[in-house]
Amino acid sequence: xxxxxxxxxxxxxxxxxxxxxxxxxxxxxxxxxxxxxxxxxxxxxxxxxxxxxxxxxxxxxxxxxxxxxxxxxxxxxxxxxxxxxxxxxxxxxxxxxxxxxxxxxxxxxxxxxxxxxxxxxxxxxxxxxxxxxxxxxxxxxxxxxxxxxxxxxxxxxxxxxxxxxxxxxxxxxxxxxxxxxxxxxxxxxxxxxxxxxxxxxxxxxxxxxxxxxxxxxxxxxxxxxxxxxxxxxxxxxxxxxxxxxxxxxxxxxxxxxxxxxxxxxxxxxxxxxxxxxxxxxxxxxxxxxxxxxxxxxxxxxxxxxxxxxxxxxxxxxxxxxxxxxxxxxxxxxxxxxxxxxxxxxxxxxxxxxxxxxxxxxxxxxxxxxxxxxxxxxxxxxxxxxxxxxxxxxxxxxxxxxxxxxxxxxxxxxxxxxxxxxxxxxxxxxxxxxxxxxxxxxxxxxxxxxxxxxxxxxxxxxxxxxxxxxxxxxxxxxxxxxxxxxxxxxxxxxxxxxxxxxxxxxxxxxxxxxxxxxxxxxxxxxxxxxxxxxxxxxxxxxxxxxxxxxxxxxxxxx
RNA sequence: AGGGAUAUGGCCAAGUGGUAAGGCAUCUGGUUUUGAUCCAGUGUACCGCAGGUUCGAAUCCUGCUAUCCCUGCCA
Numbered sequence: 001x002x003x004x005x006x007x008x009x010x011x012x013x014x015x016x017x018x019x020x021x022x023x024x025x026x027x028x029x030x031x032x033x034x035x036x037x038x039x040x041x042x043x044x045x046x047x048x049x050x051x052x053x054x055x056x057x058x059x060x061x062x063x064x065x066x067x068x069x070x071x072x073x074x075x076x077x078x079x080x081x082x083x084x085x086x087x088x089x090x091x092x093x094x095x096x097x098x099x100x101x102x103x104x105x106x107x108x109x110x111x112x113x114x115x116x117x118x119x120x121x122x123x124x125x126x127x128x129x130x131x132x133x134x135x136x137x138x139x140x141x142x143x144x145x146x147x148x149x150x151x152x153x154x155x156x157x158x159x160x161x162x163x164x165x166x167x168x169x170x171x172x173x174x175x176x177x178x179x180x181x182x183x184x185x186x187x188x189x190x191x192x193x194x195x196x197x198x199x200x201x202x203x204x205x206x207x208x209x210x211x212x213x214x215x216x217x218x219x220x221x222x223x224x225x226x227x228x229x230x231x232x233x234x235x236x237x238x239x240x241x242x243x244x245x246x247x248x249x250x251x252x253x254x255x256x257x258x259x260x261x262x263x264x265x266x267x268x269x270x271x272x273x274x275x276x277x278x279x280x281x282x283x284x285x286x287x288x289x290x291x292x293x294x295x296x297x298x299x300x301x302x303x304x305x306x307x308x309x310x311x312x313x314x315x316x317x318x319x320x321x322x323x324x325x326x327x328x329x330x331x332x333x334x335x336x337x338x339x340x341x342x343x344x345x346x347x348x349x350x351x352x353x354x355x356x357x358x359x360x361x362x363x364x365x366x367x368x369x370x371x372x373x374x375x376x377x378x379x380x381x382x383x384x385x386x387x388x389x390x391x392x393x394x395x396x397x398x399x400x401x402x403x404x405x406x407x408x409x410x411x412x413x414x415x416x417x418x419x420x421x422x423x424x425x426x427x428x429x430x431x432x433x434x435x436x437x438x439x440x441x442x443x444x445x446x447x448x449x450x451x452x453x454x455x456x457x458x459x460x461x462x463x464x465x466x467x468x469x470x471x472x473x474x475x476x477x478x479x480x481x482x483x484x485x486x487x488x489x490x491x492x493x494x495x496x497x498x499x500x501x502x503x504x505x506x507x508x509x510x511x512x513x514x515x516x517x518x519x520x521x522x523x524x525x526x527x528x529x530x531x532x533x534x535x536x537x538x539x540x541x542x543x544x545x546x547x548x549x550x551x552x553x554x555x556x557x
Numbered sequence: 558a559g560g561g562a563u564a565u566g567g568c569c570a571a572g573u574g575g576u577a578a579g580g581c582a583u584c585u586g587g588u589u590u591u592g593a594u595c596c597a598g599u600g601u602a603c604c605g606c607a608g609g610u611u612c613g614a615a616u617c618c619u620g621c622u623a624u625c626c627c628u629g630c631c632a
Contacts, residue, residue: 010570010571011571038631038632068632131629131630137558137559138558183627184560185627191630212629212632233561239561275632318580319580321563322562322563323569324564326569341593342594375589450590462589464591524591524593549591550593
C-alpha cells in the first residue's frame with residue numbers, strides 16, 4: 001500500500017481486509033451491494049453503498065450490484081429501476097453486468113440437490129404453525145421433524161416434485177438438517193426453499209419454488225467471488241448458517257470463500273429508516289411519495305437538494321463500527337453545507353416580501369449591477385441584478401425600532417446595507433389594519449455602491465432584496481424535521497409524532513437571473529439558506545430549501 | 558436453559574500493553590457588503606462498573622451491569 005491509504009478512514013473492516021491481503025487469503029477485494037427490490041433506497045443504504053463501493057475503489061477491486069430477488073411476492077421492477085438510478089446518482093459504477101440472485105436459481109437448485117444427497121436436507125411436511133412449535137424456544141431445544149430422516153432418494157423425488165408444481169403453497173418446504181438444539185435459532189433446521197406460485201419479475205413463471213435469503217445469499221456471494229460480504233448487525237446469528245452452507249457445498253468450501261462481516265446500520269435522529277415505516281408513510285399519504293423532500297430516501301434527498309458528494313462525505317464522517325448508534329442531524333447538515341458553500345452560486349430571494357420605497361431615488365429609473373456569483377470565488381463570474389426605486393425586502397428584516405444595540409437590520413432612523421447595492425436609511429413606514437407592515441420608506445446614499453461611506457461612518461447590517469419591477473414570483477418550500485421526537489421508531493404509533501410543520505410554503509420573489517434555474521441545481525439564497533429548483537414541478541418557479549445557513553443569531557434569540 | 562453482539566467527552570469515531578486522534582456540536586476572540594464562510598482558540602473523557610495481572614492497561618484476565626439482536630415457509 002502507498003501512503004495514500006493513510007488518508008483513508010480507519011475501521012475494523014479495513015483492518016480485516018488489510019490482514020486478508022497480507023496473509024494472501026485473498027489477492028483482491030470483491031464486495032457487493034445486495035438490495036431487495038421491495039422499496040426505495042434511503043440514507044442508510046447510502047452508508048452501505050459508500051462502504052461497499054468505496055472499499056472496491058480504494059483496493060482496486062470490484063463491487064457488484066445484486067438484486068436479492070428471492071421473494072417475488074414483495075418485489076417489483078419499479079424498485080429495481082429506482083435502485084439503479086440511485087446508485088448511479090451517488091456516483092458509483094458496479095462491476096460488470098447487474099446481477100440478480102435469480103440468475104443463480106438453477107445453481108441453487110443443484111446445491112439443494114447436493115445437500116439432499118449428502119443427507120443434509122429434507123422435504124418437510126409440517127405446516128407453518130407446527131414448524132414453529134417444533135422449533136422450541138430461546139431457552140428450550142426444538143424437536144426433530146418426523147420427516148427429518150426420510151432417505152435421500154425419497155427426498156430427491158419429493159424435491160423434484162416441489163419444483164414441478166406437485167405441491168401446494170405451504171404444503172411442504174425443503175429444510176437443512178442441522179441441529180434442532182442449537183442455541184442459534186437459525187440453525188434449527190432452517191427452511192431453504194418454499195413453494196410460491198408467484199410471477200417473478202425476472203424469471204417469469206419458470207419457478208414455483210423460491211430459495212430463502214439464508215440459502216441464496218451465501219451461495220450468490222460465492223458464485224460472484226465476493227471476498228467480504230458486508231451486512232448489518234441483525235445478521236450476526238445468520239453468519240452461522242452462511243458458513244455452514246458454504247462449508248458443506250463442495251464447490252464453495254475453499255480457503256478463499258466469502259466471509260460475512262457485520263456493521264451497525266445507520267439511525268438518524270428525527271426520521272425513520274425502516275422500509276416498513278417508509279412504506280406506511282407513502283401508503284397513508286402522509287408524504288407526497290418516496291421522493292418527498294422530507295423523506296430520508298435517496299430520491300427524496302436528491303429532490304431536496306442534497307448532492308452525491310455530500311452524501312458520500314456524510315458516510316465518511318460517520319464511519320463504520322459495530323456500536324448501536326443514533327446519529328445527530330447536525331452531521332448530515334454540516335456535510336451538505338460544506339459542499340454547497342463552495343459550489344453553490346449565490347442569489348437573492350425574498351420569501352416573505354414587504355415593499356421598500358427609496359424616496360430619493362429617481363422615479364422610473366432602473367440600474368443594472370454586476371454582482372459576484374460567489375464572493376469567495378471570482379472565477380464563478382458575475383450575474384446581473386437590478387436596483388430601482390421600489391424593492392422587496394423580507395418582513396423579518398425590518399422593525400420600527402431596534403430592540404437592542406446588537407440588532408443589525410433595518411429600522412426607522414437606522415442605516416443598513418442592501419446586499420450588493422447601496423446603504424439605505426429607514427424614514428417611515430405604513431401598516432395595514434392588522435398592524436402588519438406593508439411598505440417601508442427609505443432614503444439611500446448614492447455614494448455607497450461598492451464602497452463604504454466616505455465620512456467613515458460604520459454601517460454593520462446587511463440585508464438582501466429584489467428589485468420589484470424585475471422580480472420573478474416564486475414559491476419556496478421550507479422543510480423541517482419529519483418527526484417531533486428524536487427516535488420515532490420507538491413510539492407505539494410513529495405517525496402520531498409526525499411534525500405538522502415539516503413543510504412551510506412561502507410565496508415570494510427571486511432575481512431575474514433565476515428565470516431558467518435548472519432543476520436540482522443548488523443555489524445559496526444569501527442569508528436564507530441553500531435551495532434548489534424542484535425536479536417535479538417545473539412549469540413555475542418552485543424552490544426546495546435543502547438546509548438553512550448556520551444561524552448563531554437564531555440560537556441566541 | 559439460552560445464544561449472539563456492543564459499551565471511549567453532548568453525537569459519531571480512532572486506538573489492538575507505554576501513558577486518550579479526528580469530525581460534528583458547544584463556547585471565546587478576529588476578519589467579513591451573507592448575524593454565512595474563513596481564521597485562531599476552547600473540553601478535569603474516573604475509556605460502562607468492580608476486582609486482578611503488569612514497572613506500566615481503554616487495550617490482558619475474572620466477575621458484574623446496561624443496551625441491541627435471534628423462536629418468518631421476510632430480508
